[in-house]
Amino acid sequence: MIIQSLKMAWKAIRSNKMRSFLTMLGIIIGVTSLVVLVSIVNGATGSVTDQISSLGNNLLSVSISDDKGKPMTWEGVLELAEEEEFAETAPAGQGNFTAKNGTESGSISVTGTSAGYYDIQSLTLGSGRFLKKADLESSSYVIVINAYTATTLFNTTNVVGEKISLDGVRFEIVGVLEEEESRSMGFNMSRMEGYIPYSTMMRVSNSVKYVTSFYVTSSSEEEMDTAETAITDMLLERFNQDDEAFSVQNSSELMETLSSVTSTLSLMLGGIAGISLVVGGIGIMNIMLVSVTERTKEIGIRKAIGASYINIMMQFLIEAVMISLLGCLLGIGLSWLVLFAAGQLVTSMTFSLSMGVVWLAVLFSAFIGIVFGSYPANKAAKKKPIDALHFS
């Protein structure tokens, strides 16, 4: 009986291809938006968390909001590295400058830091060297730039020993980072970046004076908690036991924050896509009601030769569910194509159909088919055979 009903439904759908397709369109669009949006959020989350975890799980980032008259100096930060709980430490002070080489210029984001930053941020050099302790001690005007800056200003990455100016102050390029793929969210995020000694940063920037932000890594992942306690205790002592004066964040906390943000995001986008699926379901109900009226005679004939309420109900319900599921299937196919195309355009991110959302789409479509198919199916099945037979 079920197989027969499936065949019948398939036949009814095929015999009116254009209408069936238009009816499915709502579901197709709903499913595609659901699957694509959720997959993109998942993909973006994946690449962002990859970046965060590439920093390692042993990173603590400290920011000081109130120095209580005992400001942190870069020397103080470097001295922390002597403590056995910590592996590397590096201060970080940000500034934006206009970088210039002859007539080529652009805005560059510069970090004033120390040698330890190289390992902490897992940077890779292409040529030259990174900053040294001596550069900080002598506040020398040296800069390490990323490959994008080099190619923007010099059209080549072979620029060690060349000079550039930052807001008119000349710096010697001592190192160039390895070229990296553009990353983050699938957009071209390449921007000009540079690293100069922290002490030099204090001279060229008006805003960077004492250290308000620095990084510490623990000697190993296992030592993370010890290191976090040690740095917290140290800072508490320094700032009169005021735990509002600073904050210590470890990378796993960062991940948690991120994942809660992205799951909210995918829930929200999924919800919006869900609404379009419901609208698609209303479309199915609409067409099914028309179809029931059109096929009144057929219903009458079927009832005359012995179809019961259940038979007719099942016939129309299965038809509605089939339309909905076929739409869902086409939607999943379409989203695969969209994600494939997106993957070709943005190579740095992987967009994959997440099986979870595919199942969600299938279940939700079936549910919609049943909910919005029930009313027309009941209307069809309730028709009295004599009325239906003499309908024309």
Added chain:
Amino acid sequence: MITLRNITKCYEMGDEVVYALDHANLTVDAGEFVSIVGPSGSGKTTMMNIIGCLDIADEGEYLLDSLSINDYSERELARIRNQKIGFVFQDFNLLSKMTAAENVELPLIYQKVSAGKRREMVEEALEQVGLTARMYHRPHELSGGQQQRVAIARALVTKPALFLADEPTGALDSRTSQEIINLFHKLHDQGNTIILITHEEGVADQAERKVRILDGRVSEVAS
């Protein structure tokens, strides 16, 4: 086989109550070929709907195969129509999107007969009406007479207790009509019970027994 006792069916037309059947009585024995003849508006169609379990009488008693039909549910009526009655209509009432074979198969599907058995029975039924060659044609590819033969095959495929034909020749020319009547004669000769409803005296005269219906009342016509 069939007993109608004091069957009454009325419809309300505005304020007026119209008696489509007014204490009608009829008995048909198994194996009989009975024609019910009457002008339009005489209550023929109502009679046919009640005998065919498509409708329920307001009053009176209806026994089909010694089962009282009066207090059956919708679902049981569907089962009775499916198993005991073979309908043949004036305008054939075939499903236009199905082939002849699929139309004949339909009542068997509702009987939950297995696919292999169904095929066998469909072929046999179409052979009886001489349409084996037209098995996979759709109704619009068939002539009126052929369509009516498909409808008869659909009626006989379930081996019903009763054939109920409502103006089966109404949409056909006289030669084709005679072919259809002959087919009913053949079914009758095989021992089937047939009730033929018509307004054409010529068609009605061919039955074994003729019953006249007028203003909702039934009277026997001596032959």
